[in-house]
Amino acid sequence: MKFIFKDSLDSTNNLAHELLEIGEIIEPTVIFSHFQTVGKGYANNFWESETGKNLTFSMVVFPRFLESNHVFFVSIAVSLALADFLEQYVDNVKIKWPNDIYVGNFKIAGILIENSVLGNFLEHSIIGIGLNINQVKFKSPAPNPISLSQLTQKNYNLNELLYVLVEKIQQKIIELKTQNFELLLQEYCSKLFRYNEFCMYKSEKSTFEAKIINVTEYGFLQLQKKSGEIMKFTFKEIEFLI
Amino acid sequence: MTTFESTVKTVNYSDKTIFQFLTNFKNYENLLPADKISHFTATDTNLSFSVKPLGRFSLKIVAQEEFKKIKMQGEAKVNFDLYVDLIPFTEQITKLKVKIDADLNPFEKMIAAKPIQNLVDTIAEKAEIIKMA
Numbered sequence: 001m002k003f004i005f006k007d008s009l010d011s012t013n014n015l016a017h018e019l020l021e022i023g024e025i026i027e028p029t030v031i032f033s034h035f036q037t038v039g040k041g042y043a044n045n046f047w048e049s050e051t052g053k054n055l056t057f058s059m060v061v062f063p064r065f066l067e068s069n070h071v072f073f074v075s076i077a078v079s080l081a082l083a084d085f086l087e088q089y090v091d092n093v094k095i096k097w098p099n100d101i102y103v104g105n106f107k108i109a110g111i112l113i114e115n116s117v118l119g120n121f122l123e124h125s126i127i128g129i130g131l132n133i134n135q136v137k138f139k140s141p142a143p144n145p146i147s148l149s150q151l152t153q154k155n156y157n158l159n160e161l162l163y164v165l166v167e168k169i170q171q172k173i174i175e176l177k178t179q180n181f182e183l184l185l186q187e188y189c190s191k192l193f194r195y196n197e198f199c200m201y202k203s204e205k206s207t208f209e210a211k212i213i214n215v216t217e218y219g220f221l222q223l224q225k226k227s228g229e230i231m232k233f234t235f236k237e238i239e240f241l242i
Numbered sequence: 243m244t245t246f247e248s249t250v251k252t253v254n255y256s257d258k259t260i261f262q263f264l265t266n267f268k269n270y271e272n273l274l275p276a277d278k279i280s281h282f283t284a285t286d287t288n289l290s291f292s293v294k295p296l297g298r299f300s301l302k303i304v305a306q307e308e309f310k311k312i313k314m315q316g317e318a319k320v321n322f323d324l325y326v327d328l329i330p331f332t333e334q335i336t337k338l339k340v341k342i343d344a345d346l347n348p349f350e351k352m353i354a355a356k357p358i359q360n361l362v363d364t365i366a367e368k369a370e371i372i373k374m375a
Contacts, residue, residue, distance in 0.1 A: 137276070150276070
């Protein structure tokens with residue numbers, strides 16, 4: 001694993017794109033920045049006031065053994081690795097479909113994955129992660145934030161955490177080689193935020209009460225209404241009302 | 243008088259540990275809704291912070307019954323009382339509830355009900371998941 005450290009850049013995912021394009025990244029690589037001025041996946045630029053408090057990085061991996069119809073498993077692997085990492089420190093870690101990590105009702109991390117496909121297989125994946133570590137003041141409009149430090153009343157060394165987390169993600173990506181998709185999906189579902197609990201959701205058409213009963217191997221969220229009716233959604237078609 | 247109550251939470255600490263944690267104002271920065279508050283200051287006797295869109299809140303502890311009840315008096319645009327109630331469930335598990343009583347006229351209620359409810363819910367929900375010892 002190669003590491004690139006930057007004091008500041010607009011988005012680690014953008015740099016990953018550029019370096020991939022010019023052939024500068026040909027092996028698994030981590031790009032770590034102390035803060036991002038336009039962190040992708042975050043709608044604002046307030047990170048600057050809390051320079052160096054959080055883990056914001058991108059990781060480029062090459063899961064070329066993975067068929068492109070299994071692309072959602074990259075997201076599963078990363079979510080499980082993050083959950084596993086956080087569970088060393090706190091309880092109640094949940095994966096909020098499709099790409100956030102929660103502790104209780106509070107958001108601690110966001111994931112943004114950009115995949116590139118070549119033929120029937122994946123070529124590379126750029127995994128962008130923002131994980132709140134030492135921050136205690138939040139000015140961002142992202143709802144319900146929490147940090148590891150707030151949960152444990154401790155301060156952390158970011159570099160140390162980065163190495164441990166990156167290692168965990170890499171392990172989980174390698175695990176995908178076993179093609180044991182059913183087991184991974186089960187583990188993923190067992191950690192889902194609001195799994196099997198009736199809650200309010202908002203789709204394009206309406207607001208309704210339903211419970212999550214499954215996430216399919218293609219990443220669709222399956223909800224069931226009290227009437228028994230089952231509905232399927234993809235990213236962006238459905239919103240949790242918290 | 244309008245009452246805002248959290249649901250009853252189950253906290254994996256003894257009543258004593260929680261009581262000690264919640265009577266220390268410095269711990270409240272991690273309990274409040276982080277995206278809604280700013281200008282947090284805590285001393286031994288006073289807690290103050292701004293809540294969007296309600297303005298400045300200032301709190302002090304006015305009564306406490308050891309390991310069972312904490313009562314804080316709050317000053318903001320309106321006066322209110324904040325209570326934390328603890329009931330031991332087992333030696334290491336405690337039930338916790340947060341409550342705010344506020345004097346609100348109908349207009350204030352319209353503006354303040356949601357943020358105040360969010361405040362009591364967040365304190366209770368975070369008390370349930372954060373490490374206190």
